[in-house]
Amino acid sequence: MKKIVLVLVILTSIFINPQSMLQKISPALETKLNSVNASEKILVWIYFTDKGGSPQSYYSNPHLILSEKSLQRRAKVDSEHLIDFTDLPLNQEYVQTLIDNGFQIKQKSKWLNAVSGYADKNTIENILSFNFIKSVDVVKTFKKSDDELEFNQNGIEKFNYGPQPEGVHSLNYGQSYTQLNQLQVPAVHDLGYDGSGVTICVMDAGFNNLAHVAFDSMNIIAMWDFVNGDPNVGDEGDMGTGSHGTNTLSVIGGYAPGNLIGPAYRSNYILAKTENTDSETPVEEDNWVAALEWADSIGVDVTSTSLGYLEYDPPFTSYTWQDMNGNTAIITIAADLAVKKGIVVVNSAGNEGWRSTPNSLVAPADGDSVFAIGAVDASGTRVSFSSFGPTFDGRIKPDFMAMGSNVYAARSSGTTQYTYVSGTSFSCPLSAGVVALLLQANPNLTPIQLRTILRQTSSRSNTPDNFYGWGILKALDALNEIAVPVELTSFTANYLGNAVELTWITSTEKNNYGFEVQKRYDGEQFQTIAFVNGNGTTTNRVTYTYTDNDIKSDKIYYRLKQIDYNGDESYTTEVMVDIKIPQEFILHQNFPNPFNPTTNLQYAIGSRQFVTLKVYDLLGREIATLVNEEKLPGFYEIEFNATNLSSGTYFYKLQAGNYSEIKKMILLK
Known part of the structure; x- marks a missing residue:
């Protein structure tokens, strides 16, 4: 009788395990496996069940995995939980086991707890048997849209929007004046804002002409080619060409007075090459996710991506308009996760505006927290190729609009030539540049707070729809909406060494007598605890500090009262310090x-x-x-x-x- 039972157990095991393994395969991968031969290698995502190890060392010391700038940015969103499970490193034993079994690693994602790479049918079947494998899915590859047009100065057509008014603005924008003035950027530049102190990551198809004069003064702090796995983001024999990235980078941060000036021409830049233009399926979503995680670790504030993902060349399965729901595409999930970590994610809405489907969005523009940017022409009219919403779950998209028709940009060849380009690819960097200006004005703004301010001040703030969103961005109006004194650009408070150090910065000062430092505890009214003299009148940035050594509670609120010589007063928003007394050494x-x-x-x-x-x-x-x-x-x-x-x-x-x-x-x- 025991022998019969043993045989039944073995037969049951043989029957159940293959079925359990099949449950780990996504429908898209199952379709793919049925269409390829046994030796063909497929690019797949391998998702793990857990990360193993002891995470407490990382939770107690987040500097082990993130830069100080990244942690400061995250503190704006959640000061109590600077890192979470998604930030923990991958289990290296799991990764090595995959490699030992023939899996060729391409990219790693701690956020998704997954790796991408190449494997044939047999390798995938072996991998599925491991109990630490949660699921396996095919990596999506994307077809580049062909409707972005280029007109160079010496070729098909030259657009003349009229000269910049003389004596009105402090900078000479040349032919880029129209695209910036539509967004009120020159007026914001006149106030001294130029994107300084803000870090922007531009993710594109490479940047093949960084020798152009428009980039001479650009502060590039990091570069990486995620297509070829090296620090060279140009061409130089690698897979993919970077003319598109050259264009978009110049639009957001170029500086060549008299010709072209970008809105954020003094920001810090991280350049990531994520698209391979050599093939018919040029972009892989794992490159984009890897670049986003890399930029986060450095301390990025804003990302600008002029790529969109919807349809793929055969035999790959395309996304559908129903998939534009904010929760399907891997890159959309990663983009929304980045926003939760304090990063402002700005992305082109797409160039699919002619479609008959209920929406023509491209991922990750469908993300709930992503700033999806559509395109208008110089008159403010939506151009026909600009993608429209709503998302499948009924949310308004795009979010905002900027000029995307005949935008002035640096050419991808030559060092002093310029060109006209069209597409939501170019409304995106213009918008991301505006975001950088506002973050310079108030670094404490979270992405959602910033979105609220932009919604309240854009051209269609009262009548948003699925063709224009909340309308054309208005940088000056948004700046005036930020709840800090006109002359104050940032105000932070940090607890260290049993004292609270307050720091605030002004970009310019007019008639500034000084600041009253005010403080309150929970349930109390604000009381003045100090007065810090102002710097009078100056066009330079001024940094002020004050240290509060009288700490009587674990939660304190501060604000500043700015007083001018004429008696005018204005207040900052509150800054709360949550003091946590350590329980260990x-x-x-x-x-x-x-x-x-x-x-x-x-x-x-x-x-x-x-x-x-x-x-x-x-x-x-x-x-x-x-x-x-x-x-x-x-x-x-x-x-x-x-x-x-x-x-x-x-x-x-x-x-x-x-x-x-x-x-x-x-x-x-």
Whole structure:
């Protein structure tokens, strides 16, 4: 009888396992597998069930996986949870197991807890048997729209929108004046805003003419080619050509007075090549997701993407208009996730405006939190190719409009030539540039707060529809809607070392007598705690600081009252500081690391202790004593200056009572 039972168990196992494996395969992948031969390799997503390991070390020290700038941006959205499960690294044992079984890794995504890569039928079947595999899906590849037109100065046609009025604005915009003036950008430039301090990631088909004079003063802080896997985002023998990226980058951030000026010409730029134009299916969504995660780790504030994903060449399965629901396309899911992390995602709505379907959107423009940008001409009329909404679930799209017909841009060949280009590809960077100007004015704005301000001030704010959204962006009107004093551009508060340090910056000052610093606790009224003298009248940026050492609660609210010489008063919005007293002793990894010549050391003290923080060289010799005193419970930060030291590896040790910890740092000169 036991033998019969054993046979039944084995037969049941054989029957169930294949069925369970099939449940892990998406319908799109199943269709794909049925259409290819056994040896053909398919580009797929492999999703994991978990990330394994112990995440607490990352939650308590998010600097291990993100830059300080990225963490500061995220704090605007959720200061209590700077990172979450999506930010944790992939389980490397899972990844290695896939590689050992013949899977060829292409991209990795911690946000999606997945990897993409190439595998044949047998490899996929083997992978499905692993219990850490949640699902497998085909990676979508995308067909580039062909309706973006280009007119160069010396060729088909030259458009003349009329000269810029003399003596009206501080900059000479040349032929780019019309596309900026429609958005009120010159008026905002006149107030001193130029995108400074804001980091923008432009994701496109490469950038093949960075030698153009329009890019001479551009501050490019990072570049990566996700198509070819190298730091060269130009052409130079790689797969894909970058003429499109050259155009879009010049529209948002070029600076060549008398010819072309972009709205955010002083921003910091991250360039990501994500599209391979060599093939008929040129864009893979995993490149875009990987680029977005990379930009997030650096500290991006705004992304500008002039790519749209809807139809694919055979034999790939296309998205349909019903899939434009904000929850189907992988890139849409990733885009909305980026917004939750504080990134403003700006994307072209698409160039599919002639379709007979109920919408003609392209992913990720269908995202709930994505700023989808449509195109108008110089007169403000929607151009026929601009995609329309609503999304399948009934939301208004596009969100906003900008000029996308005959936009002036840098040419992809030559270093001093320009061209006219058309498509929502170019309304997108214009809009992303406006976003950068507003974030410069108030870095504390979250993406959703910014969207609300833009909806309230765009040309159709009272009558939005699915062809124009909330209308053409109005940068000056939006700037005036931001609830800070006219002369104040940012106001932040940080708790460190049992004190709160307030910092605020003005771009220009007119008649500024000074600031009253006001404070309140929960349930109380604001009280003035200090007065900080103003700088009078100046056209320069001025940074003010004040340190509040009188901390009596774990939650404090601050605001500033600006007073002018003529008696005018204005208030900032409140800034709340949520003080968390540490329950343990922690020594964080220094940042940046490697460094030259300064780096910041952060530590937490869980109880009142005598604390020493010392630096040693490789031989164990003491180099510096940074802290040598009794400390109250709290978070502390100190700067270490290694100007007089040579390059090499150093150690720093924290001693507090019975707690002792050592970490390594690297000085590179």
